[in-house]
Amino acid sequence: xxxxxxxxxxxxxxxxxxxxxxxxxxxxxxxxxxxxxxxxxxxxxxxxxxxxxxxxxxxxxxxxxxxxxxxxxxxxxxxxxxxxxxxxxxxxxxxxxxxxxxxxxxxxxxxxxxxxxxxxxxxxxxxxxxxxxxxxxxxxxxxxxxxxxxxxxxxxxxxxxxxxxxxxxxxxxxxxxxxxxxxxxxxxxxxxxx
Numbered sequence: 001x002x003x004x005x006x007x008x009x010x011x012x013x014x015x016x017x018x019x020x021x022x023x024x025x026x027x028x029x030x031x032x033x034x035x036x037x038x039x040x041x042x043x044x045x046x047x048x049x050x051x052x053x054x055x056x057x058x059x060x061x062x063x064x065x066x067x068x069x070x071x072x073x074x075x076x077x078x079x080x081x082x083x084x085x086x087x088x089x090x091x092x093x094x095x096x097x098x099x100x101x102x103x104x105x106x107x108x109x110x111x112x113x114x115x116x117x118x119x120x121x122x123x124x125x126x127x128x129x130x131x132x133x134x135x136x137x138x139x140x141x142x143x144x145x146x147x148x149x150x151x152x153x154x155x156x157x158x159x160x161x162x163x164x165x166x167x168x169x170x171x172x173x174x175x176x177x178x179x180x181x182x183x184x185x186x187x188x189x190x191x192x193x194x
Contacts, residue, residue: 010073017065025058032074036081042155043085056084082153132190136183147172148179 008016008027016024033054040053057080070076137145147165150156151172156164162172187193 014065014069014073017062018069025062028058028061028073028077029054032077035074036077039078039081039154040085040088042157043082044089049088050085053081053084053088056088057081060084078154082155085155128190129192132187132192133183136186140179140182144175144179147175151176 013024013027013031016027036054036057037047037050040057041047041050044050044053057077060080061077068076137148140148143165147161147167150161150164151158158169158172162169165172167175184193
């Protein structure tokens, strides 16, 4: 594997994808592969599955750019990694509970579904919820925001969140519990919960 070219910025990396230059895939793997693998491993609990997710992420990015043009390439790949890992977990869970091919096919088709009839309201609700979550996180102290994101976005185990934040596991659990209460209150006030 080639060493990452320090001269290539995220904008340059995005340009490689837009120009369909396959060097972009290797640069993205070199620059963001470890981060994507960590996110997937936290969700899946398997390094082997996480490695496969990194390949899925790079393929999804390659197929989506263009027309998508993310402003923050690393954050975009992190989101793709999280979704790829959750998709893989849903498929694995469906097989374990004997769900067979129908749930698996529906999961696969969900990625292809357009924003046609019936989807517009769901898309709007997702966007409103995303905006509400962003407002909530912006209002939190940086330390609380970091702990919340590590646990619920990156799916770090409580012990790892505690280690990274320099707090005890009990303190992290208390911070998360209080943050969840504030989030619930905000979501109720904004009409998401009753």
